[in-house]
Amino acid sequence: MAIEALPSGYEPADVESRWIDYWREHKTFTPDPDGPGDPYCIVIPPPNVTGALHMGHALNITLQDILCRYHRQLGRKVLWIPGTDHAGIATQNVVERALAAEGRSREDLGREKFIERVWEWREQYGGRILNQIRRLGASVDWSRERFTMDEGLSRAVREVFVRLYEEGLIYRGDYIINWCPRCRTALADLEVEYAPRASKIYHIRYPVEGSDRFVVVATTRPETMLGDTAVAVHPEDERYADLVGGSVVLPLVGRVIPVIADAYVEREFGTGCLKVTPAHDMNDFELGKRHGLACISVMDGAGVINGEAPEKYRGLDRLACREAVLADLKSQGLLEAVKDYEHNVGECYRCKTVIEPFVSKQWFVRTGPLAEVARKAVEDGRTNIYPEQWTRTYYDWLDNIRDWCVSRQIWWGHRIPAWTCQDCGELIVARRDPESCPKCAGSRLVRDPDVLDTWFSSALWPFSTLGWPDDTPELRTFYPTSVLVTGFDILFFWVARMMMMGLHFRDDVPFREVYIHALVRDGEGKKMSKSTGNVIDPLVMVDRYGTDALRFTLTAFAAMGRDIKLSEERIQGYRHFVNKLWNAARFSLMNLGEDVSGMDLAVAAEAGPAHAWILSRLEAVKEAVAGALDGYRFNEATQELYGFLWHEFCDWYLEMVKVDMSSGDETRIAAARRTLWTVLSELLTLLHPVMPFVTQEIWSRLPGVDQPDLARMPYPPARPDLRREEASETMDLVRQVVVGVRNIRAELNISPGLKLSALVRTPSEAEAGRLAACGELIRFLARLEGFEAGTGVTAPRASAAAAAGGSALFVPLAGAVDFASEMARLAKEEAKVVKELDVVEKKLHNESFISRAPADVVEKEREKARAGHEKLDRLRELTRRIRGLMES
Ligand SMILES: [Zn+2]
Ligand SMILES: [Zn+2]
Structure with missing residues (x-):
């Protein structure tokens, strides 16, 4: 085979699509679970099916791909599972918006038709994010792609729900939850965002029963007083000691409610007297449970006042009700004070509506026992978290965990497998849809309308994607997975829950290691956001500079625990590095013969100091890169490779080797070729995990290669005998x-x-x-x-x-340099610069020029003067040196 020269420039677009197809056709990334090698497995954090690739994904995918490609080189059978998340609320919203454009709502369609419509949407657009991931060169196994709502995963979800229910770890109960009155759904604690808002705090008088005294309570939400069932004070607060055990009359409602004592009350806050509304405040709910208080909901799910409130407020929106309540309190002389107050208010993470704590029937996972096991697994080191600082955060979260509300009042998602018998009220939770009531044999069964929190299905991802609940070869071979690579923002949403579920259902951790990477920010370190306009689109960068340049840039800045400052200039800079490799390869290919195996490497190393040096350095680089990747120090790996390729191989070795190539001595040429081929081919292998495309393209033109697929090449073997410090x-x-x-x-x-x-x-x-x-x-x-x-x-x-x-x-320099004429030349040049400088300085000393000329013109003259002085200094220094040389 004749050696085909590389084209003069590297064209990423054509090259990338060609190799993406090649890898797929050759099933390079589809491992056999029963094949040789230790298993290495990563499950991709499934992006939302509605998602579009952003820089955070690009970093996440790049780092996982580096690990997968590197471990393949180490001889492992590597499985990287791709897939998407059905993203309940997000997807439902997208389809609802599309319907709204047609002037219809989901209620118009009805549940069944609406869900069909969502599946149609998914068929059409659901592959978009995966296609974008494909362009990044991700070496995932496309034949094992999963979706959190596909048939197998749905079965896993149902099995988990039923088992947890049977074990008493899932229950249905009244609970106060975060509720978005606009989305009309429960939100998990983590889905509530807190933002400072300017509001008011109202001091309201509650008359003490049988006395003309008042107690004064402070609240930011006066409308909730309609649901008050107690007033609480601190047990050691002397101001109110005589009132504890007595009662007050709730204004506007007339209900007589007790005064209770609880250490939860802060004496210093407001008046030290707290109104207690168990149905509309998280803390009050707990307080109410401790004291056996009634829980009276005065609002419905849309935030509208209901029949539990006095008639005149019913039907009002919560904010309209607030105004009405305040007006009535004022007219009755019970509104003592109104003060400005800024505090953090919980908002719905999706629509920013102020959340309303709300008591309703919901499904819960009893997290206590699961969390304990999940904590222990990290304490024991069965799972290690990198960087280690996140371990603390993980413990804190598990230590303070509350039961997990898993029901959501939407249509798109895994429907809860629970039915209520309309005849006898029996609650049925079952693996298969029941046809009749097991208790009364009645057939009027109504299924729970709610679906499960999206995180419920993603919590099962590490084993459901491997085939669980069936006992598959994949599950036997690849569980526990090796590492989870993720951003810290979903450490709790997802990582901790996978730990809980994995340990419970597989009796082993879902992953041996967790690597938490940083955020990608803009060049100034600001968060990228659409509103700031500083978003860098990874696909635009790929089009402009090629995937390898983007991947290398992200990796080069992926220092553990540090955010990445990314700018287009940096990506452009690494595009030069890709070109540097290309040109080095081009030069090498032109100088390599077809037969590169002609000389033993040890002999080649002895043939010249340059060969011995570069081969010794190559050994050091191999060791350093492996060490860096083993420790997730991605940036160190790229630093090694960058410095070696650019500043040693290109700047020096390729220059040195020209001496041999032009020597006409066959032995010398053979030694140079053997060394050049070895360094280039191993360098391509080392660079491949970070820059898969350009390395593969060069590889395909390299002579003396038996394995055309670089992704299947082993990590270059260590050759300690080639280490030569001297x-x-x-x-x-x-x-x-x-x-x-x-x-x-x-x-x-x-x-x-x-x-x-x-x-x-x-x-x-x-x-x-x-x-x-x-x-x-x-x-x-x-x-x-x-x-x-x-x-x-x-x-x-x-x-x-x-x-x-x-x-x-x-x-x-005597004889080499004609000192006399050089001195004459310098003197002439110096005179010229002095003259020019004189003109500029005259201008700058001219008051009328300075005051009349535009600022940029004046600045230009100043710049000229500065440059002139610098040049003059240089010329005079040179003159001094030459005079010194003449006199020595
Ligand atoms: Zn909302
Ligand atoms: Zn029944």
Whole structure:
């Protein structure tokens, strides 16, 4: 096969789509559960089926892909499962909006037709986010794609619900929940967002029964007083000690309610006297339970006052009711004070409506026993969290966990498998839809209309995607999964719940490790948001710079525990790195013969100091990259690869190897080719997990390759015998000498083409010998005619000097540089600059120019003056140096 030259530029778009298809056709990422190798498994955090790829996903996918590709290289059988989440409320909203555009509502369609409509939407648009993930090069197994509502996962959800119910870990009960009156659904604690709002606090007088005294309570929500069932004070508050055990008369309602004592009351807050509304406040609900108080709901699910309130308020919206209550209190002289008050108010995370604590019948998971087990698994180290600081947060959350309200009042989702018998009231929870009541044999069964919280199904993701409740080869091989890679924002929503469910149903942790990555922010460190207009779209970046450039950038900044500051310039910068690799490969391919196996590598390493050095460095890089990836230090891996490719391989080795290539000596050429091929092919393998496309494209043109699919190549083997510390030291010295000569040329303005000589005085004979052995290289790289190294070298007349490590470098200039004419040239140039500068300075000293000319024109002149002075300084310094050389 003839070696096909690489095109002069790398064109990502064409290359990427070609390899995406290739990998799919060749089933590169579809492992056999019974095949050889240790299992390595990751389940993708399933993106919402309504989602569009953002930079956070791009980072998340890139890091998982690096891990999967790297572990494949280590010989593991790797399974990375893709899929999407049905995203209950989000998806329902999208379809409802589409219906609204047609002038219809979900109620118009009815439940069944509406759900059909959602499935149609999913068929049409549900693959979008996965197609976007595909473009990132994700090495997921597409043949095992899952959806949280697919048949298998639905079965898993039902099995889990029924088992937990049978075990008493799921119950139905009255509970105060966060409720969004607009969305008309319960919200989990985590779905409530708190935002500061300016509001008012009202001081209201409650008459003490049988007395003309009042107690004064403070509230921000006066309408809830209609549901008050007690007034509470602190047990040690002397102001109210005589009232405890007595009663007050609830204004506007006339209900006589008790005064109770509870240490929960803060004496310093307001008047120290608290109105208690168990049906409309979370804390009051608990307080009410402790004291056996009645729980009176005065609002319905839409926030409208109901029949439990006095007639005149019924039918009013909660805010209209507030006004009416305040007006009535005022006219009765019971509104003592109104004060401005700013406090944090809970809002619905989706629609920002102020939430209303609400008592209703809901389904709950009893989390206490599950949380305890989940905590222990991390304490024992059965699951490790990286960075470790998140472990604390995980414990705190589990320690303060409340029962998990899992019912949602929407239509799209896993419907709760519970029925109520209309004849005898029996509650039936069953794996299969019941036809009759097991208690009375009646057939009038009504199914619970609610669906499960979306997080209920995603909590099962690590085992439901592997086939549970069936005993599949995938489940046996790949559970527990290896690592979960996720952002910290869903540590509780998702990670802790997967821990609870995995441990309960599989008796083992769902993943051995959790890697929590940072946020992607803009270049200034600000959060990306549509309203700020600083969002960087990953797909636009992929179109502009190629996927590999984006992936490398994200990885290069993915330091553990630190947010990523991303800008387009940075991605553009790494696009240059992709080009650098491409050009290095292009040069290499032009210099490699077809047969690259001609010489043993150990022999090649002995054939020249440059080969020994680069091969030794390659060994060090292999070790460092593996160590970094093993410890999730992604940025360190890319730093190693970047520095090695750019500053060692390209800047130096590819230059050095030209000497061999042009030597005409077959043995030398064979050694150079063998080394060049080894470094390039292993470098491609090392870079592949981060930049899969460009590396694969180059790989496909590389001679001497048996495995065309780079993703199937093993991690380059360690060759400890090629580690040569002294080769690295020698090459460091060589590079310092070359850089020293180059600097002297630059400083003294000596043309790069002018042949010079150099002498180096070394501290030891050994070093002199090693340098002298590199004489040919040094002469070539520094464009020298002569080179000499020794311990007895003295500074020749008229020579420029520089330090090179512990050695001294001298470049004799007598004869090479015509000092007299150089001095004349400098003098002429200096005179010219002085004259120009004079004109500029006159202008700048001219008052009328300064005051009349536009600011930018004046600034331009100032800039000219600054540049002129700098140039003058440089010329004078050069003159001084040359005069010094002439006199030495
Ligand atoms: Zn809402
Ligand atoms: Zn019945």
